Amino acid sequence: MKKKSISVICAVLVISGVATVLVLTGNRGNVSNVNRVVGYSALYGENSINEAFDVIEKKFAKDFKGCTLAELRYDEDVENRFAEEIEKYHKENNQELIVVLSIFDTDEKGGDGGFNPNDTYANWQWYLVKTADKKSWEIINWGY
Structure with a gap:
């Protein structure tokens, strides 16, 4: 027994x-099939951009439940679009800023309920700065 x-x-x-x-x-959040678009940049090397992408994927996986990250993009067009903002932030805060664009999809529940169900969010912005030791990126903001 x-x-x-x-x-x-x-x-x-x-x-x-x-x-x-x-x-x-x-x-x-699903980050298993992200298309990483790394184009020409006058400010950052490919490794630095991919390190920023790594930080975003980690945050997305942790906090974007029910969503699927489809694309991360940083190229000359993105850099030019946010050039004034990047330069201003650097002057005011003496920190490097990178703005990455993403595309993600939500499930039938709208992720955790904070997004529209079964929708695609394009041009979602991620703002990252170099940490104080300048060794890694840190997300300071995201959204539209």
Whole structure:
């Protein structure tokens, strides 16, 4: 009888563990198939841009539940579009600023309910600055 009870308890624990993992990982933003567009930049190298993309993907996966990130873009057009803002921020704060554009889709619930259901958000902006040690990017704002 004890062996049967131990087996049942073990089975319940395994099922509970698997269910917990599925809930925790299944309720994240999807970044599995992001198209990264890195074009010419007069300000940043490809590695620096990709490091900014990494930070955005991590934030998106954590906080954009029910959404799928389709594209991240930083190229000459984006740089030119935000050139005055980038320069002004640098002068006022003595920090590097990069603005990345993205496209993402929402599920039937509108992600976590904060977005329109089954919609595509294009030109969503991510504002990142170099950390104080200038070794990594940090998101300071996002949205339209």
